[in-house]
Amino acid sequence: MTQAPLVSFEGVVKRFGSYTAVQKIDLDISQGEFLALMGSSGCGKTTTLRMLAGLEAPTEGVIRLSGQPINDLPSWSRDTPMVWQSLALFPFLNVVENVEFALKMRGMGKADRRRRAEQWLDRMQIAEFAGRNISQLSGGQRQRVALARSLVVEPKILLLDEPLSALDAALKVRMQSVLKNLQRETGITFVYVTHSQSEAFSMADRVVIMSRGKVEQIGTPRDIYRAPRSRFVADFLGSSNIFSGELARDAQGRPTIVTDSGDFILPGVGAPGIEGQKSSLTVLDTRMQVHADAPQDVQNSVAARMVGEEFTGATATIYFETQSGQEVRVQKTHEELAGLDLQIGQLFHLSWSPSDGHLVNE
Numbered sequence: 001m002t003q004a005p006l007v008s009f010e011g012v013v014k015r016f017g018s019y020t021a022v023q024k025i026d027l028d029i030s031q032g033e034f035l036a037l038m039g040s041s042g043c044g045k046t047t048t049l050r051m052l053a054g055l056e057a058p059t060e061g062v063i064r065l066s067g068q069p070i071n072d073l074p075s076w077s078r079d080t081p082m083v084w085q086s087l088a089l090f091p092f093l094n095v096v097e098n099v100e101f102a103l104k105m106r107g108m109g110k111a112d113r114r115r116r117a118e119q120w121l122d123r124m125q126i127a128e129f130a131g132r133n134i135s136q137l138s139g140g141q142r143q144r145v146a147l148a149r150s151l152v153v154e155p156k157i158l159l160l161d162e163p164l165s166a167l168d169a170a171l172k173v174r175m176q177s178v179l180k181n182l183q184r185e186t187g188i189t190f191v192y193v194t195h196s197q198s199e200a201f202s203m204a205d206r207v208v209i210m211s212r213g214k215v216e217q218i219g220t221p222r223d224i225y226r227a228p229r230s231r232f233v234a235d236f237l238g239s240s241n242i243f244s245g246e247l248a249r250d251a252q253g254r255p256t257i258v259t260d261s262g263d264f265i266l267p268g269v270g271a272p273g274i275e276g277q278k279s280s281l282t283v284l285d286t287r288m289q290v291h292a293d294a295p296q297d298v299q300n301s302v303a304a305r306m307v308g309e310e311f312t313g314a315t316a317t318i319y320f321e322t323q324s325g326q327e328v329r330v331q332k333t334h335e336e337l338a339g340l341d342l343q344i345g346q347l348f349h350l351s352w353s354p355s356d357g358h359l360v361n362e
Ligand SMILES: Nc1ncnc2c1ncn2[C@@H]1O[C@H](COP(=O)(O)OP(=O)(O)OP(=O)(O)O)[C@@H](O)[C@H]1O
Pocket: 016, 019, 021, 039, 040, 041, 042, 043, 044, 045, 046, 047, 048, 195
């Protein structure tokens, strides 16, 4: 038996005057899930989170929490404790006083609340800073204090809006693993708003990709990465090469796509679509092979000139351009590229298996 969702959005719409910020969202969030809402600026992520928090009322539709409609229920009168993580710490309180503040407001006794606050500081590995002023903390330490302060009340749901955006790149990566581990250990449901693909994909169990107030795709990071549902998602993730064209059949009757860069055989699985229909084939940049000479035993290949390269740690991204002017990117480890004399301007042949292709809607 599947568990009833902790949160559900049913046909939720939010309009500000005549402007629709969120268009008909249907979404279930399970108890204990780490869900990321991701998309570019203005796509409606924060508005969605604010509706869940009770800071905005939906214009249409129903939001349920543990089965109960909460559209017009202020957060303090709900049965399910939910906390909006705020990075704004009280500057006039020290670290442990910041963490215990919410417990004090709830009337918990001094000894108990101090013990609870210290447990959370310990858990966040910042117990040694308990007596420090907030101004004496680094960005990462403040972030941990803010998390401890949100979690000390043991909410069922934690809402986070770009919590790592002010941190430098190295700290961001460290905090991602802190957050993920914490979420796993506590089983608290995290709803996490970010415009960063790396944050969403490294931490979340499921990612909701939004664009202009609409949900474009909901899925596990792996499913979205491997099978983007639309051209928008493939473009947004930036990890696939996209060949646009028209669906057709080759001389042997196999489903193909006719593009400016050539005709390519499509994956055997999935609906082949209607001949003549406009569509796009996506191929992950890690799934493309590079050959010095035209390969004989492959089903899909295209000649392309190397136009650039970029090294990112263990892998390299090589940029090519086909005769029709389309850019094609290939990402490989240095070992995989070892046998090739990679020179800018040189002609190569790129290939991929039809099963590595994926058809998306325009
Ligand atoms: N109170 C409001 N009144 C009018 N328009 C609003 C209001 N709040 C948000 N909007 C508009 O709704 C749209 C969605 O805003 P929202 O803050 O949800 O986007 P977002 O995806 O979180 O973006 P960002 O990453 O920039 O925070 C934006 O175009 C925004 O200008």
